[in-house]
Structure formats: structure tokens, C-alpha cells
Amino acid sequence: MIVILSTPRLILRRWQASDRQPFAEMNADPQVMEFFPSLLTREESNQLVDKIEVGFTQRGFGLCAVELRAGGSFLGFVGLSVPRFQAHFTPCVEIGWRLARNAWGQGFATEGATAMAAYAFNTLKLESIVSFTAEQNLRSRRVMERLGMTFDPIDTFDHPNLPEGHLLRRHVLYRLRAEEFASP
Numbered sequence: 001m002i003v004i005l006s007t008p009r010l011i012l013r014r015w016q017a018s019d020r021q022p023f024a025e026m027n028a029d030p031q032v033m034e035f036f037p038s039l040l041t042r043e044e045s046n047q048l049v050d051k052i053e054v055g056f057t058q059r060g061f062g063l064c065a066v067e068l069r070a071g072g073s074f075l076g077f078v079g080l081s082v083p084r085f086q087a088h089f090t091p092c093v094e095i096g097w098r099l100a101r102n103a104w105g106q107g108f109a110t111e112g113a114t115a116m117a118a119y120a121f122n123t124l125k126l127e128s129i130v131s132f133t134a135e136q137n138l139r140s141r142r143v144m145e146r147l148g149m150t151f152d153p154i155d156t157f158d159h160p161n162l163p164e165g166h167l168l169r170r171h172v173l174y175r176l177r178a179e180e181f182a183s184p
């Protein structure tokens, strides 16, 4: 196991073969994927894992698999990524999260993301990170707010990968600068 970070309840680590099945199940769950344009097939889910692992090899950071310390189950991901599309805030490093439905409501996303933000600033020495999501994704926005990220309506943008008129096109951008972050 290649551990990137650990928190009181979680291990954030590189991906393992055993993560693929539960990750594909999450990505096929309409509740988990409510604010994404489509569910992922098993093949697309596996391709996403491959892409994340290539990113780790190239950059040294990425979206970490999240494992529950107690019992070792796979919960989803929390980590850092580099958006490929162009927008007014790119290039940038984004902090993001996606957890299985049964792992919601327990503070796991916030716990993992707080440790990941500390890692981004203290270890990777990033000056700032962003996070974005469809305007309607209030659960994710609450995680951003709990992390101390701030939202300025002027940063609202239309996601360039979604067609005009798509319900999820409007996105909000939250920002966090190293000096604003209260390290845990």
C-alpha cells in the first residue's frame, strides 16, 4: 500500500486493483453522479483510475483512493487534480472528492480534504487551490465552505465541456490561498 496521507479515520493512498469494483459501483449510482452529465460504465470508471494513476506518476500528486481505517473498506476519492479545460482560472490545481453514498453524512470528505489541503500547501508548497462544481451541488459546496474556501460570484462560469442549455453547465468556483488556510 502506498500511503499519501492519513487522518484519524481515513487512509488516503494510491489506487489498488481491489478499488476498481466498488469505484465502478459508485460511478454507476445516480445519487453519487447527480451533478455529473452521465453515469460511468465500468470501462469508463476503470479508465478514470488509469488516468489518475498516470497523473500520480507524472506529477507526484492526484486524486487519492480513500480507505476507512476501521475495516479497510474503500470509500471513494479525495485529492488534487489539474483541470484540462481552459477557463479564466486555469491553469490551477483543484481539490475534489467523490464518496460512495453510504459514506456521506459522517464528515469523511471534510476530514480527508482538510488533510489534503494542508498537504497541498505545506508539502507541495502550492500558493492556492480551487474547487468547482455545478451550482446546484450544495453538499459539495458545503465541503468547500467547511474547508474555509471562499466563493465570489464573479468567478461563476459555464463549464466548457457541457453544451449550452445543459442543466449542469453553470459552475461555481471556490478559492483557497495558502495564507488563508487554518492548518489542522
Ligand SMILES: CC(C)(COP(=O)(O)OP(=O)(O)OC[C@H]1O[C@@H](n2cnc3c(N)ncnc32)[C@H](O)[C@@H]1OP(=O)(O)O)[C@@H](O)C(=O)NCCC(=O)NCCS
Pocket (backbone or CB within 6 Å): 031, 032, 033, 035, 096, 097, 098, 099, 100, 103, 104, 105, 106, 107, 108, 109, 110, 111, 132, 133, 134, 137, 139, 140, 142, 143, 146
Ligand atoms: C460531496 C460529498 C463528498 C459530500 O459528502 P458529505 O458526507 O456531505 O460531506 P462531509 O464529509 O463534509 O460530511 C458532512 C456531513 O457529515 C455530518 N457529520 C457527521 N459526523 C461528522 C464529523 N465527525 N465531522 C464533520 N461532519 C460530520 C455533518 O453534520 C454533515 O451532515 P449533513 O450533510 O447532514 O449536514 C458527497 O455528497 C459526494 O460524494 N457527492 C457525490 C460526488 C460529488 O458531487 N462530488 C463533488 C463534485 S465537485
